[in-house]
Every structure is written in structure tokens, then in C-alpha cells.
Amino acid sequence: xxxxxxxxxGKFLEEPIHLIVDKKIIAESFPKESGSFVLAGPYDKGSYxxxxxxxKIKSFSTDTPGCKISSDSLSIEIPxxxxxxIFNDITLK
Amino acid sequence: xxxxxxxxxxxxxxxxxxxxxxxxxxxxxxxCSIDPHVKVMTVLGDNFLKDTFDxxxxxxxxxxxNLYKNFGLGVEYTYFLANVxxxxxxxxxGAPSMNNFDWYIFHKDKITEDFFVEEILGYSTYRMKSPYLxxxxxxxxxxxxxxxxxxxxxxxxxxxxxxxxxxxxxxxYNAKIGNQNPDIADYYxxxxxxxxxxxxxxxx
Numbered sequence: 001x002x003x004x005x006x007x008x009x010g011k012f013l014e015e016p017i018h019l020i021v022d023k024k025i026i027a028e029s030f031p032k033e034s035g036s037f038v039l040a041g042p043y044d045k046g047s048y049x050x051x052x053x054x055x056k057i058k059s060f061s062t063d064t065p066g067c068k069i070s071s072d073s074l075s076i077e078i079p080x081x082x083x084x085x086i087f088n089d090i091t092l093k
Numbered sequence: 094x095x096x097x098x099x100x101x102x103x104x105x106x107x108x109x110x111x112x113x114x115x116x117x118x119x120x121x122x123x124x125c126s127i128d129p130h131v132k133v134m135t136v137l138g139d140n141f142l143k144d145t146f147d148x149x150x151x152x153x154x155x156x157x158x159n160l161y162k163n164f165g166l167g168v169e170y171t172y173f174l175a176n177v178x179x180x181x182x183x184x185x186x187g188a189p190s191m192n193n194f195d196w197y198i199f200h201k202d203k204i205t206e207d208f209f210v211e212e213i214l215g216y217s218t219y220r221m222k223s224p225y226l227x228x229x230x231x232x233x234x235x236x237x238x239x240x241x242x243x244x245x246x247x248x249x250x251x252x253x254x255x256x257x258x259x260x261x262x263x264x265x266y267n268a269k270i271g272n273q274n275p276d277i278a279d280y281y282x283x284x285x286x287x288x289x290x291x292x293x294x295x296x297x
Contacts (some may be wrong), residue, residue, distance in 0.1 A: 018185075025185045025227040040141075041184030042232045084273040 001027075001050065003060075003087030005035040012055050012092065020075075021048040043083060049075040056093040062086060124159040128258055130292035132171050140284040142266070145183040149173040149191065155292065157199065167213075169195040169290075186223040186232055194218045195240050195264070207248035214241045217264045238265030246294065258292040 001019065005012065012031070019027040019039050026048070027041030039050070049070065056073035063086070066079035073093065078085060134149040136142045153171035160166060173191040177183060197215025204210055220235040242262030249255050263285060270281035 024225070027184045029181055038181060040182050042186065042234075082273070083271065084277060 001039045001085050001087070003037055003050075003090055005031050005037065006089060006091045007031075007035060007055070008092070009055070015053045015055070017053075018051045019043075019048055020051045021046055045080060047077060047080045049077045050087070051075040058091045058093045060090040061088045122159060122161055124165075124296060126157045126159075126256075126294050126296045128155045128157070128292040128294035129153070130155060130169070130171070130258070130260075130290045132173070132288050132290040134173065134264075134286050134288035137285040137287055138283075139280070141182050141281050142284040145177060145179055146175040146189070147178045149175040149286075149288075151191070151193070153193075155195075157294075159201070163201045163203075165199050165201070167195075167197050167199055167215075169197075171195075183223075184232075185226045187226055189221050189223040191219055191221045191235075193220075193264075195262070197240065199244075201246075207253070209246040209248075211244040211246065212241075213243065213260075213262065214239075216240065217266075219266060219268075234268050234270065236266075236268045238267045240264040244290075254296050256294040256296065258290070258294050260290040260292065262288050262290070264288065 007013075013033060014030075016028045016030055017037060017039065018025050019041050021043060026043060027039040029037055029039050031037040052074050054074075057069050057076060058073075060067070060069070060076055064078070064082055066082070067085070068077050069075075070077055076087070076090070130153060132149075132151045132153070134151065136146065151171040151173035153169060155167060155169035157167040158165050171193045173193060175189055175191070177188050180186075195215055195217045197213045199211045199213045202210045202212075216237060217240045218235070218237045220233060222231045222233040224231050240262055242260060244258050244260040247257050249257055266284040266286060268282045270278060272278040272281065
């Protein structure tokens with residue numbers, strides 16, 4: 001997974017972002033100052049999500065169909081079988 | 094009649110003699126050796142193994158069977174450990190261990206009375222395991238690939254039983270990690286190892 005965040009609060013860079021499958025972390029990274037990030041981890045099957053700790057997501061853009069913001073706005077849910085996804089612009093609230 | 098009997102006796106004795114002679118030749122060529130070794134391995138090319146890990150350090154044991162003339166078969170088992178230097182592309186996993194078997198055929202050249210060179214061509218299998226940091230169990234991956242290399246062998250005793258072996262080898266690593274992006278699938282599935290080994294060999 002690759003992508004870029006648009007953020008306003010610098011504290012966002014201090015928190016790890018995760019890929020989570022079935023409540024287990026498979027990848028951890030920190031976004032760069034530019035907001036860009038790369039996440040990679042061992043993935044077999046099932047839907048998974050890009051999880052933030054405290055910052056909520058307002059919107060995102062991607063060419064991959066089926067992705068959506070979770071009800072608590074803390075993550076983007078990605079459908080089963082997607083192994084490569086780019087989020088060009090994830091804007092935080 | 095007597096002549097015929099004599100002739101057949103001669104024939105039989107010649108044939109048995111030649112058979113025994115042949116058998117002896119066969120056995121004369123068969124030699125065994127075992128060699129415990131240490132190895133250090135680095136990764137070449139553009140792949141996640143190179144970007145993620147430091148050197149792989151390993152130890153293990155090998156066995157060689159010289160079968161015919163200067164040709165033989167061998168196998169080496171090595172247990173490797175490596176440190177993670179950059180976890181970003183590896184996932185939420187701990188430092189790996191690797192079980193590696195190199196199966197090969199070799200050809201030995203005698204350079205001087207106590208110095209030999211062996212050329213090696215074979216196939217390697219790998220199993221790399223890393224603990225999940227977030228949950229119990231291990232993530233394992235691996236497959237195989239060709240290997241080739243050479244060994245320099247010095248005899249260190251008068252009888253020729255004990256030798257020191259310095260080896261270098263290239264091992265191709267092909268795993269089956271899939272991704273919708275073929276470049277990423279390749280990045281995670283293909284690598285090339287360069288390894289150096291030092292071994293003590295005992296012949297019997």
C-alpha cells in the first residue's frame with residue numbers, strides 16, 4: 001500500500017499507522033513529513049484496514065473499488081483480495 | 094576336449110579377474126567427507142531481502158560423496174539468522190531464521206598434492222521464518238533456486254584426512270509472494286544470495 005496524507009497537525013507524524021487483518025497488525029510505518037507512506041506486510045486473505053490511532057479521516061481517493069471509511073472514521077476498509085492499493089490523497093479532519 | 098576345458102577355464106578366470114578389477118576401481122573412487130561449516134551471506138540485487146536485512150550468519154554441516162572419478166554428490170544444511178535493518182518493507186515481523194539446504198554435484202580438480210578446487214552446481218531450498226510481533230505463531234515463506242560456486246580445499250595433515258575448505262557460492266532465491274502489482278511481486282519473490290563459507294573437512 002502506498003499513499004499520501006494531507007494533515008494539518010504535526011503530531012500526526014509521531015503516531016504509527018497500521019495495516020490490520022482480523023484485529024492483528026501486519027504492517028507498521030510512520031508517514032513522512034510530505035505525508036507520503038508505504039505499508040507492506042504478510043497478507044493471505046480477508047478484508048483488512050488502514051488504521052490510524054487518533055486522527056480521523058475526512059476523505060480519500062483511490063482507483064481501487066470497494067474501499068470505504070469506517071464508521072468511527074479512524075480507518076479505511078479494504079476488500080478481500082486487494083494486494084496493491086494507492087491512496088493518492090487521504091485528507092484528515 | 095582337454096584343450097577346450099583349459100580354454101574355458103582361462104576364459105572364466107580372465108572374466109572373473111576383470112570383473113574384480115572393475116569393482117575395485119569403482120570402490121577406489123568412492124570417498125566420503127563431512128564438513129561442519131560457518132557461513133556469512135549477503136543479498137544482491139533490488140529486492141526486499143536486501144533492503145530489509147543485514148548479513149545472514151549461519152552454521153551447519155555438509156556431506157560429500159565422491160562417486161565416480163572426480164565427480165560426486167553433496168548436501169549442506171545451514172541455519173541462518175539475520176537482523177532486521179529496515180522494517181518498513183517487511184511488515185510487522187521480528188528477526189528471521191532460515192533453514193537452508195544446498196544439494197549439488199561437484200567436480201574436483203587436483204592442483205597440487207595438497208590443494209584442490211571443487212566446482213559446484215546444484216539446487217537450494219529455503220524456509221525463512223519470522224515471528225509475528227502482534228500475535229503468536231510465525232510467518233514462513235520460502236522456496237528454492239539454483240546454486241553454483243567453487244571451493245578451495247587445503248589438506249592440513251600428512252595422511253590427507255583433514256582439510257580446510259573455503260567456499261563461495263551464488264544462490265538464487267525464488268519465493269511465491271503474489272501481488273497485484275507484478276513489480277512488487279517480483280521485489281518480494283526474487284533475490285540472489287552471495288555466501289562465503291569456511292569449513293573443516295574430515296575424509297573417510
